[in-house]
Amino acid sequence: MQLAIVGDKLIEAGKLDSAYLDYGTFFGDGVYEVLRSYDGKLFALEEHLARFKRSLAEVEIEGININDIRDKVIMAWQKSGYANAKIYFHITRGAGVRDHAAEGLTPRFFLLVSEAEDATKQKQNGITAMTVPDTRWKRWDIKSLNLLPNVLAKRLAHKRGCDEAIFVDDKGGITEGSSSAFFVIFGNNLQTSPLAANILPSITRQFVLKIYKNVGLELLEKQTRVEDATKADELFIAVSSKDIVPVIKFNEIQIADGKPGKYTKLLINEFAKLVK
Numbered sequence: 586m587q588l589a590i591v592g593d594k595l596i597e598a599g600k601l602d603s604a605y606l607d608y609g610t611f612f613g614d615g616v617y618e619v620l621r622s623y624d625g626k627l628f629a630l631e632e633h634l635a636r637f638k639r640s641l642a643e644v645e646i647e648g649i650n651i652n653d654i655r656d657k658v659i660m661a662w663q664k665s666g667y668a669n670a671k672i673y674f675h676i677t678r679g680a681g682v683r684d685h686a687a688e689g690l691t692p693r694f695f696l697l698v699s700e701a702e703d704a705t706k707q708k709q710n711g712i713t714a715m716t717v718p719d720t721r722w723k724r725w726d727i728k729s730l731n732l733l734p735n736v737l738a739k740r741l742a743h744k745r746g747c748d749e750a751i752f753v754d755d756k757g758g759i760t761e762g763s764s765s766a767f768f769v770i771f772g773n774n775l776q777t778s779p780l781a782a783n784i785l786p787s788i789t790r791q792f793v794l795k796i797y798k799n800v801g802l803e804l805l806e807k808q809t810r811v812e813d814a815t816k817a818d819e820l821f822i823a824v825s826s827k828d829i830v831p832v833i834k835f836n837e838i839q840i841a842d843g844k845p846g847k848y849t850k851l852l853i854n855e856f857a858k859l860v861k
Contacts, residue, residue, distance in 0.1 A: 603680040607693060612685070613731040615677030616640035619825050620658075620788070621701050623860035625668040630658065632788045633825075636728060643727045646678055646692050657696060665698040671826050673697045675730060704827035708853055711833030711845045712748035714822070716811055717741060719752035719760050725783050738763040749822055749832070754783070758808040765822035765830075766790040769809045770802070770848050772818065779806040789823040792859060793852065800851035811836070819846030828860075829853045 587598030591605065608614035620633040638651050654674070662670055674697070679690025721734045738750035742763070750763040760778055761767050766787040769776045775797050780786055797804055814820060820832035820840050829852050831845035840846075 603693075606680040606683070607677050608679055608681070608687075608690065609675065609677035609693070609730050611683050612678075613729065613733075614644070615675050615730045616644060616646070616728055617673065617675035617730060618728065619671065619673050621672065621826055622662060622668065622670045626860065627659070627662065628860050629788050629792070629825075630655065632791065636786060636788065640728045641676065643724070644678075644729065646676060649676060649692060654694070657694070661696050661698050667698065667700050669701040669703075671699050671701045673699075677730070702826060704830060707748070707827065707830050709845070711831040711843075712822075713746070713834040714749040714751050714762070714820070714832045715742050715745055715747040715836055716753045716759070717750045717763075719754045719783070721752070721783070723782055725760075725785055726780070728785060735763040751835075753811055757810050757812075759811060759814060760784060760808075761787075762822050762824070765824040766793075767809075768793065768821050768823065769814055769817045770819035770821075770846065773802055773848070774805050775802040775848070776805045776807055776809055778808045787823060787825075789825050789828055792856065793823050793829065796852065796855040796859065799855050800848055802848055802852075815840075817841075819849050821849045821852070828856050 589596050589598045589601055616637065618633045618637045620630060621628060634651055634655055641649055658672055658674065662672055675695050677693045679692055681687055681690050717738045722731060738752065742750035749765060751767055752760045752763065754760055759767055760783050766777065766789060778784055794804065815835055815838045818841050820835055822830050822832060829849065831849045833840055833843050833845065
């Protein structure tokens, strides 16, 4: 007889709720998305669903109807009543006996809708960031549930009084934030790491690359070294839950005059037009 303990209760394994046997819990075996609404309008739903579909394919979770996922997202958001909502959802490979190579599992879907955080003050005042070694697996282009390195990085940043952790690879190049894309501005040049296996194809990044010309910037998709980032005129992060947020201090070094920069503020305004 297989036995399990949940809390302090001894249970026959066959009587466990399947939630305890989920492969997302056992192995981080699943993929997820986060999107949001602005003032009663969902933003970039199709772009998020397209990335979700790609992630599912990359980890070989099959049989998912994306139209069904779309309907569930819209229904749950509408039922929530939140005009400004954050919507998280994931699919795991399924639940069953713990086996690295199990076949025939039924994928499990989970969704959570909550009220979006008001990031107005962070946009107005800027945030602080620090670098950490990039210890993640080699396929961060897949938005998987394997987030322990991101969790540890963010926790360390918060312990050090910073808002975000920025990953740095073994060669001293910046990849991205623990939960964000990372951008650097030198003069009127906007610089960000090119998409690769160690870079998440951020949806907010995608939209920044659609509007940068509107504010007079030129784009250079090039990895930035840590020492160069400290000398930048402006830094900012891009993340679905908050869109564009200025970084005013990096590794305890003040960036320019310590205030959100001109181009970052212009980009924030341009992004606001997209979500109307």
